[in-house]
Amino acid sequence: MAICLKTVESFLPRVLRWAEQEQRNVLRIGLPLCQERRSLATLAGVKSPEEIRILKVPFISPPGDPELAAFALLTGLITPQSTGLSLGYAVLLRVDGWDDPLTQIEKFIHVAQHERLGGLEQFLQYYIAEFAHLSPNLGLKLQASSSATGILNEMEKGALHTARM
Numbered sequence: 001m002a003i004c005l006k007t008v009e010s011f012l013p014r015v016l017r018w019a020e021q022e023q024r025n026v027l028r029i030g031l032p033l034c035q036e037r038r039s040l041a042t043l044a045g046v047k048s049p050e051e052i053r054i055l056k057v058p059f060i061s062p063p064g065d066p067e068l069a070a071f072a073l074l075t076g077l078i079t080p081q082s083t084g085l086s087l088g089y090a091v092l093l094r095v096d097g098w099d100d101p102l103t104q105i106e107k108f109i110h111v112a113q114h115e116r117l118g119g120l121e122q123f124l125q126y127y128i129a130e131f132a133h134l135s136p137n138l139g140l141k142l143q144a145s146s147s148a149t150g151i152l153n154e155m156e157k158g159a160l161h162t163a164r165m
Contacts, residue, residue: 008129011071015128016121018063019087023120026090030055037104044108047115051089052108056098060085075128086110088120 030053033041041049060082062069072078078085083097084107091111097103114123 007071008075011068012125012128014065014068015063015071015077015124018065018068019120019124022085022092023087023090026055026087026092027053029053030090040101040104041108041111044105045112046108047112048089049108052091052111053089054091054093056095057092058095060092060094077124077128086114088114088123 033049033052033054037052037054038049041052046052060078062072062078069078083094083100083103085092086107089111091107093103093107110123114120117123117126
């Protein structure tokens with residue numbers, strides 16, 4: 001499947017419906033953040049960390065629709081290497097990323113991006129459209145990854161502190 005802006009635009013409504021369904025599920029059954037994770041979310045720039053719900057999963061499941069799953073893989077939304085997924089205030093963390101501060105911070109940065117962009121639809125539109133420009137290292141994903149690494153490095157130096165449970 002070739003990816004271009006027209007492809008992104010044609011898939012966006014389906015991606016959004018799937019993401020909203022996943023988001024509702026996580027917000028319904030996910031856990032509120034403990035104090036330590038709330039502190040990480042705040043360091044990541046989240047304005048309303050109390051809204052976040054997290055869910056531990058064995059793997060990040062692609063959409064059930066094969067075309068949509070292929071699109072999610074092609075755009076990097078969900079890959080076999082995905083250790084987490086942020087859908088607005090709903091955060092899924094794979095078992096091996098559950099206790100990993102770097103993974104958590106990166107997903108919380110995506111939550112902050114969602115807040116800044118004005119919602120899930122705007123976030124997904126921007127995030128997925130980056131891949132129409134044939135560069136997976138643009139904008140939101142790169143910002144989350146590099147910012148998470150920077151925050152974790154500062155924490156390890158003792159420059160930033162999180163509240164312990």
